[in-house]
Amino acid sequence: xxxxxxxxxxxxxxxxxxxxxxxxxxxxxxxxxxxxxxxxxxxxxxxxxxxxxxxxxxxxxxxxxxxxxxxxxxxxxxxxxxxxxxxxxxxxxxxxxxxxxxxxxxxxxxxxxxxxxxxxxxxxxxxxxxxxxxxxxxxxxxxxxxxxxxxxxxxxxxxxxxxxxxxxxxxxxxxxxxxxxxxxxxxxxxxxx
Numbered sequence: 001x002x003x004x005x006x007x008x009x010x011x012x013x014x015x016x017x018x019x020x021x022x023x024x025x026x027x028x029x030x031x032x033x034x035x036x037x038x039x040x041x042x043x044x045x046x047x048x049x050x051x052x053x054x055x056x057x058x059x060x061x062x063x064x065x066x067x068x069x070x071x072x073x074x075x076x077x078x079x080x081x082x083x084x085x086x087x088x089x090x091x092x093x094x095x096x097x098x099x100x101x102x103x104x105x106x107x108x109x110x111x112x113x114x115x116x117x118x119x120x121x122x123x124x125x126x127x128x129x130x131x132x133x134x135x136x137x138x139x140x141x142x143x144x145x146x147x148x149x150x151x152x153x154x155x156x157x158x159x160x161x162x163x164x165x166x167x168x169x170x171x172x173x174x175x176x177x178x179x180x181x182x183x184x185x186x187x188x189x190x191x192x193x
Contacts, residue, residue, distance in 0.1 A: 007181035010043070010075050011083065013108055015115075015171025017051065017068040020089060021061070022121075022165035025101055028064050028091040029053045030167065034072050035105075035151040037081010045072035070171060079183060083108045087119055087167050088147040100124075100143040102165050105150045109173050116170045122161040 017032055034047040051068040074083060089102040102121030109115045124143060126132040135141045144150065178184075 007177065008075050008077055009178045009181045009183070010073060010176040011108075012174040012176075013045075013070060013072045013074075013083065013171055014174075015070045015169060017066050017070065017087065018168045018170055019063040019065045019067075020121075020165060020167045021063055022089065022091075022101055023062060024164075025091050026056050027053055028089055028101060030066060030068065031088045031090070031147065032068065032070065033086040033088075033148060034070070034083055035086055035148050036074060036083040037076075039078055040074050040076040040081055040083065043073040043075050047072065070169070077181065082110070084151045085119075085169065086147055086151050087121070087169075089121060089165070089167065093141075099141050102167075103144065103147060103150045104167055106169070108171065112173050112175055114170070114172050116168065119167045119169065120163060121165040121167060123164050125160045125162050127160055 013034075017030055020028065020030065022028060030051045032049055032051075034045075036042075049068065051066040054064045054066060056062045056064055070085070072083070084105055084107050087102075087104045087106075088100060089104075090098055091101045093099045100123060102123050104119035104121040106117050106119045109117075126135055126141075
């Protein structure tokens, strides 16, 4: 590294938003966004996408199955701003209006390999009964202007939310040249190997 001013490494993420569990709702879809820091650059893939609308399965699990693909390659010179996945789930209310059913965020794993992640979801709440009734009546329920807000820490401490549902993702993480950039991120090894 003596002659290198900066060492670039690559991060490849390949996977899918598999399913969700929201017991109280039906006909849901999700929007996914890959959020990353200022030092990161998108090399290939899409950082945003919207799935199809799906119904709950009729079995005892009552899952919403999307199998929505995630395929992104990024490059950077440092770990600050490591990529996160932001999920927003939407559905129709009783009047046919599109409303948010949940937000969630997960940091992509640092280690290479296959990973399964369950993301707990939450939805913003009105602060008073009057606001809650007015928002229901007018169809303007609380939601974030920018769903990427859930990936940040600033301003979230004053936000009132309620837990609601979960989303399951699976992904394969591959990195290249992390060691050349001076980082030692080893994948977990199995016992006996």
